[in-house]
Amino acid sequence: AQKITQTQPGMFVQEKEAVTLDCTYDTSDPSYGLFWYKQPSSGEMIFLIYQGSYDQQNATEGRYSLNFQKARKSANLVISASQLGDSAMYFCAMRGRGGSQGNLIFGKGTKLSVKP
């Protein structure tokens, strides 16, 4: 069965510094996709970044990058130059590519607080 583990319930970071949010996963599928979502206090889930299991390069999207280490089954999110608006819950998620399961499996999330 697929599983996502986020071991950091809460993180603090100083404004303008970089922060890494950890995510490890478990799957027996040879092909899969990994996603990060941000959920501010307003409640909406905002897509941030995607990494495919066969992608050769780590995904980047503006200030977000994904540190993908396939052998370690980790997909950590790196946020550079943190801003106050980055304070939110962050969820790592996975789905099987091409499998019958269309839904995402989510981790329990990390609450990031950016300090001024």
Next chain:
Amino acid sequence: GAGVSQSPSNKVTEKGKDVELRCDPISGHTALYWYRQSLGQGLEFLIYFQGNSAPDKSGLPSDRFSAERTGGSVSTLTIQRTQQEDSAVYLCASSLRDGGTDTQYFGPGTRLTVL
């Protein structure tokens, strides 16, 4: 363009009543998903629809929960005889297709409170 919309944004109901939650996906998206987010359980998958295929109902917690998708667009999640443990935020998402790379875009959710 317009994102995923959900209504109502908040719903307070009494135990034992039925409720209907609505989701309007992004235009052209063929796949639609329902999730539930509660404090104790995190984000749980409930059901998903892909085109004209039979829905995957494997996440529905009981037979009190059902969903339909009319005309391949709008979806309604119905909870019959609501219980207090049904209190949660119900999130709907849609994606262009149901492929592994297809990003799911979420609506703002419906917060359900069962008294």
